[in-house]
Amino acid sequence: MPSYALLRRRRSGSRATADHATADRTADHTAGAGPRRRLRGLAYLALGLPVGLLALVVLGALTAPVLMACARPADISSWADAARRAALLTFGILLTVGVAPLAAAPLAALERHRLRVLASAPTEPTAPEPRPHAVRFRARYTTARAWREVAAGYLVAVAGPGLVLLAATWAVLCPIWLAAPLVVARSSGGPVALGIGHARSVPDALPYCAAGLAAGVLGIVVLITLVRAQAALSRTLVEPRPDPLATRLVEVTRSRSRLADGFAAERRRIERDLHDGAQQQLLGLTLQLGLARMDLPADSAAGQAVARAHDQAKTLMADLRELIRGIHPQVLTDRGLGAALYELAEFCPLPVAADIDLPHRPPQAVETAAYFAAAEALANALRHSAADNIRLTARVRHDRLTVDVEDDGRGGARLADGTGLTGLADRVAVVDGTIRVSSPPGGPTLVRVTIPCPPHPQEDDR
Known part of the structure; x- marks a missing residue:
């Protein structure tokens, strides 16, 4: 019993030591996270100036005709002036709607890069799915994401330089106001400019000192709050939302x-x-x-x-x-799709001319789907087509496997007839494949199965 109690005390002591070590590491990490977070916030704020100025120049040039048309409405004195203003407004709206979605895409990309400065462990965005240029161009005008990026561009154009200007003003005025009594006391007696207003004596400078003290404390809180609000709103606008x-x-x-x-x-x-x-x-x-x-x-x-x-x-x-x-079939596992298709043609009761050209073994799922698709197509030809000859062809072209089963039967086969072609289509769809049937009345019938196939063989557990 004493030895057991001693063992328990030793285990408790080692566990406590480990807990203290873990707590120390956590405390060190937490202590180091504060300065890093503040540095990232300052970097995000500083980057807002070049990004915001770029957005202001680009989007401001697009919006300038609208602002000019809406400026000083009291100057409109005739119908000709109103018509010119209306034409300018229409041109500005068309220019903004037509060009802003295209210009906002790179600005949104820059803002996404700027937002990743705030993240402690930024993750790279996933590469977009390649789409035709016409589809991407149409998406810039028809998707909500594109117009959210336009709104994000205007937000960055206003908030980016504005927050930098606010931070610079705060950084200059606070020290001046805090040192106002000392500056006034050392002056020659004339009025001393303190940024906003003047002070002639030390009692006149004391309110500025109090204001500088309050601004030094509250200004940091307000500035951090505004920066976080802009970052949260920008993240909501520019980051893609899952559909x-x-x-x-x-x-x-x-x-x-x-x-x-x-x-x-x-x-x-x-x-x-x-x-x-x-x-x-x-x-x-x-x-x-x-x-x-x-x-x-x-x-x-x-x-x-x-x-x-x-x-x-x-x-x-x-x-x-x-x-x-x-x-x-065991041959499909051991020797691959080509040998399995040749065996399938050999055991078919009708004469089958097989022409197989596979430079490499497709992935296992593709091999299985293609083999059973060919087997089902041959079975349909035997049962329903009354054919005398069948031709089986398999090719890999442009990273796609194509298997053709053609017979000289009576034709008239359709996917909706329930002759096994529907199940064949479901099987092929699992590997992102497609099936096409050409079977006019009187024949011939061609069943073509197309399945994506990688250009190089994959290592599978066969």
């Missing part, structure tokens, strides 16, 4: 992809279990029945029964191999 519908669509797509991957993994597991378990046992049973059949007279009742069982076992073996091939 709930797009987010939901991404979640659904990822969920569907996970389900498809899980389904494919389960198919491979079932195929492996059947291949390594039931098929091997059935193969051993078939061999034993074959040996027993050779040992028994062929015309005996036992020999005939064993022969029938042997034939049934061989038929069952062939059916099981076909079932395993339908679940997930």
Whole structure:
């Protein structure tokens, strides 16, 4: 018991030491975070001057006709003056609406860079999805984000230089007012300019000293509050907002992809279990029945029964191999899509001309989707087309895998007919692929499956 108590005391002591060390590190980090935060705030405030002046020059030039048209309305003395003002106002509005969304994009990018100065661990923005120039140009006028960036540009144009001017005024006036009594006492007796007003004597300078003391304390609070308010408003305007519908669509797509991957993994597991378990046992049973059949007279009742069982076992073996091939062919895992498509064409009851040109192995998900799409298309051709010949083609061009199944049957196939093409389209859509069917009445029928395929082989767990 004493040794156990001593051990507990030692453990408690080590735990307390660790807690004190953690608390010391946290305190050091917290103590260092304050100066860094203030330095980042000063950097954000200082950068507001060049960014704000740039925004003021660009957006001010666009808005100048509107301001000129609205200035001094009392000077309008005739209908001609009113018409000129109206024309100038219309031109200014059109100029602002037409050019401001385009000019606000780089200004918003600069403001995003300035906002990242405030973050202790800034993260780089995600690269935008590449879109055609026409789509991006149209988005500058039709999306709420573009007009929020315009509002952010005007905010930076006003608040950036304004806050710097306010901080500079505060930094100059506060020391002057605090030292006002001393400056007046050392003067020759004449009025002393104190920035705002004059003081002739020390009693006249005391209110300025009190005002400088109050401004020194309150000015910091007001300035920090204004800088934080501008940063929060700018962040709300320039940072992209997640689209709930797009987010939901991404979640659904990822969920569907996970389900498809899980389904494919389960198919491979079932195929492996059947291949390594039931098929091997059935193969051993078939061999034993074959040996027993050779040992028994062929015309005996036992020999005939064993022969029938042997034939049934061989038929069952062939059916099981076909079932395993339908679940997930081993050749697809071992040798890839090209060999699997050639085997598919070889086992097809109709003549199939296979032309496969795959410079590298596609990703596993693409291989699986393409193989079963080709298998389903061949099965549809066998069941519904009454074709005599089928052509199977697979190519990789421009980072896209294209699998064509063409037959010379009667045609008339459609995706909406429920002949397996709908399920084929769903399977291909999981890997962002598409399916197109060309099947005029009288044929021929062409089923084309197109799936994005990376240019280099990926390392997969095959």
